[in-house]
Amino acid sequence: MKKDLTNIQTLVSDIKALIDNAKQKVVHTVDNQRVTLYWHIGKRIFEDEQGGEERAEYGKQLIKNLSEEIEPLYGSGYSYRQLYLFLQFYKTFPKVNTLCSQLNWSQYKLLIRIKDEDKREFYIAESVKNHWSKRELERQINSSLFERLLLSSDKKDVLAVARKEKLPSHPSEIIKDPMCLEFLGLEQKSNYYEKDLEQAIIDNLQKFLLELGNGFSFVARQKRIHLDGDDFFIDLVFYNRLLQCFVIFEIKTQKLTHQDMGQLQMYVNFYDRVEKLERENPTIGVLLCADKNDAVVKYTLPKDNETILASQYQLYLPSEQEFKKLLKEEKLI
Numbered sequence: 017m018k019k020d021l022t023n024i025q026t027l028v029s030d031i032k033a034l035i036d037n038a039k040q041k042v043v044h045t046v047d048n049q050r051v052t053l054y055w056h057i058g059k060r061i062f063e064d065e066q067g068g069e070e071r072a073e074y075g076k077q078l079i080k081n082l083s084e085e086i087e088p089l090y091g092s093g094y095s096y097r098q099l100y101l102f103l104q105f106y107k108t109f110p111k112v113n114t115l116c117s118q119l120n121w122s123q124y125k126l127l128i129r130i131k132d133e134d135k136r137e138f139y140i141a142e143s144v145k146n147h148w149s150k151r152e153l154e155r156q157i158n159s160s161l162f163e164r165l166l167l168s169s170d171k172k173d174v175l176a177v178a179r180k181e182k183l184p185s186h187p188s189e190i191i192k193d194p195m196c197l198e199f200l201g202l203e204q205k206s207n208y209y210e211k212d213l214e215q216a217i218i219d220n221l222q223k224f225l226l227e228l229g230n231g232f233s234f235v236a237r238q239k240r241i242h243l244d245g246d247d248f249f250i251d252l253v254f255y256n257r258l259l260q261c262f263v264i265f266e267i268k269t270q271k272l273t274h275q276d277m278g279q280l281q282m283y284v285n286f287y288d289r290v291e292k293l294e295r296e297n298p299t300i301g302v303l304l305c306a307d308k309n310d311a312v313v314k315y316t317l318p319k320d321n322e323t324i325l326a327s328q329y330q331l332y333l334p335s336e337q338e339f340k341k342l343l344k345e346e347k348l349i
Contacts, residue, residue, distance in 0.1 A: 047120040054121060058106030061099065079103065104128050108136075116140055122150040126157060134175060135162045141178035145230070152226065158333050159196040159227075168193050177230075184258050186322065187300045190229050191263075193327040195304065199223040202331050210267045214251055217267075231258035241286055250283050261297040262287050265304050272308040272326055274316040284323055298323050305329070 061082070065075045083096040092098075108128050109115055119127075123143060130136040139162065143153050165174045168188040176182045177189055184190050200216040217224050218237060225232050232254050239250040252265040264287060266280045280301040287299040303326045313326045 048117055050121050051115060051119070051124060052112070054102045055106055055109065055112055055115060057099070058102035058104070061103045062106050075103070101125065101128065116144060118144045118147075120150065123148075123153050126150070126154055130157070134171060138162050138175055138178045141175075141180075145178070145180065155199075155226075159198075160338075161192070164192045164194065164196075165189070184230075187259065187263075187302075187325055190231070190256065190259065191300070191302055191325050191327060192227075192229070193325070195227060195327050195329045196333055197224070197227065197329050197331055198333050199227075200331065210251070210269050213267050213269055217252065228254070231256045232263070233257070235262070241283070241290075243286075248283070256300075259297060259300070260295075262291060262299045264299060264301045266301070268303060268305040270306060272303055272305040272312065274312055276303055276305070277313070277316045277324060277326070281324060300325065302327055 061075075061079065064078060079096055079099045083094065083099050086094040086099070087096075105124060105128055109124075119140065127136055127139060130139065139153065139157060142148065142156070142161075146152075148156070162174070168191070169186070173182070173189055177184050197217075199220055200213070202213065202216055214237070221234060225234070233256075235253040235255050236250070237252055239253050241248050241250065250264055251267045254263045254265065255261070256263050264280065264283050266276065266283070268276055280303055284299045284301040292299060301324045303324075305326060305328055308326045308328055317324055
């Protein structure tokens with residue numbers, strides 16, 4: 017009897033998996049058909065705009081007339097606003113074979129708003145590679161992920177890593193500065209304890225890994241190291257499979273000092289000499305700080321430094337204007 021129950025449970029589990037898998041395929045197929053349909057509608061509207069010529073008033077009137085005929089038959093999914101989106105969709109992606117089958121209409125609606133082609137291509141590649149949902153894609157766009165990576169890396173490298181044309185070879189191609197931690201739900205205030213920020217990260221570990229980006233996995237919290245009678249505790253330890261190395265995070269809720277960098281260098285040295293395997297790359301240390309002086313960072317570290325980074329965190333989503341200003345200051349746009 018016990019064996020029979022086990023067999024039934026296995027059978028039920030297998031059939032549930034088959035049903036769930038089939039449902040996912042149906043949803044995916046429907047999404048693809050919807051995207052293709054909207055593209056063809058946009059193309060047809062575009063062709064009727066005086067042979068594709070840009071005539072704004074004529075185009076608006078054309079879509080208005082079309083929505084008055086189509087919406088009563090097929091519902092609000094074919095309103096003026098939606099039909100206009102279909103037209104913009106076609107104009108943004110004028111070749112149907114460039115559409116990505118892994119993306120759905122909700123994601124394409126976000127991508128249509130991005131005017132910069134390189135930036136749009138980056139988010140498409142990252143969405144596919146990381147299996148982002150619409151919500152995750154929206155969060156990354158709103159947090160200016162593309163601009164944050166540009167501040168620390170070359171545009172060609174950023175796009176090449178996103179397209180999987182190359183593996184990241186330098187920490188700056190993955191580690192963002194600043195990091196946006198708005199999902200922690202912490203208030204903006206002048207003082208709070210480092211352990212509070214650390215606990216909030218652990219409580220939201222999945223979201224923090226998403227912010228960290230590709231290839232990160234969690235290893236340890238408050239990792240104890242013992243050095244000739246003295247104990248030290250590393251805040252957070254991760255491993256990155258793309259860079260093939262440990263990544264150590266030290267959290268500072270005050271302005272970064274050169275003593276903080278010296279402490280992190282000690283932790284990095286310990287991991288390189290004790291924990292790292294021969295086939296692995298040198299350990300990376302990241303000081304996650306509330307504020308930093310870039311000049312102090314520059315002159316504290318050796319010229320050829322490639323393993324210690326300082327990344328400022330923000331407890332709110334930055335505006336696009338803030339990052340445009342930063343990019344202009346760095347002469348990246």
